């Protein structure tokens with residue numbers, strides 16, 4: 001039996017109340033994560049309390065920066081989703097969203113296929129590939145109201161990988177930690193070149209913890225120039241300045 005007391009308490013700080021079915025889905029997800037982690041590298045964290053806080057609660061903390069996800073049927077893409085963070089927790093808690101999960105590692109996409117099937121998640125698309133390769137106009141460019149990304153790259157690189165996917169008027173939210181000031185300064189120009197505008201930063205600690213989170217919100221105010229993203233590897237190797 002899993003104790004959900006702390007998880008419920010944490011989520012109540014974000015005004016999130018899960019249904020019984022959603023709680024069951026989170027537990028199934030936890031079990032699949034631990035099971036598959038036994039034979040592939042998905043996460044360094046497997047302890048129940050830690051997964052609930054550092055993966056699930058953390059992923060859902062997005063509502064502090066982007067409230068619309070609670071009720072609107074928006075299109076969301078998670079770039080470099082890995083084992084599904086933050087995308088899968090968002091989809092469980094807000095099932096009306098249309099979600100795309102993209103990652104360059106095939107085995108992680110396979111895991112996510114299993115998660116989607118076992119949890120019965122609908123309107124979820126899985127893409128195996130590099131973010132640089134799917135942002136073409138004939139593919140996924142400019143199709144999303146919201147792009148999210150956690151622990152993938154520095155803000156300049158990430159902006160080049162993520163902003164092309166966002167519709168004009170949409171948002172890109174990057175899950176960052178404390179070292180954001182320097183990183184934000186270094187990415188300022190790149191964000192502008194790519195059609196973005198820094199909208200806000202939302203810094204807080206996760207409930208009942210000293211785990212620091214900074215949600216960095218970028219508003220897409222203009223179309224991203226066609227030449228971005230550059231070819232695979234370049235955004236990380238030579239971040240725009």
Ligand code: SAM
Pocket residue numbers: 079080081082083084085086102103104105108129130131132149150151152161
């Ligand atoms: N977002 C997850 C999380 O917070 O737990 C995973 C983070 S993991 C450190 C980074 C993930 O980004 C890896 O699964 C990696 O395969 C993926 N990744 C890195 N660069 C990428 C790119 N250019 N396109 C697609 N996926 C990428």
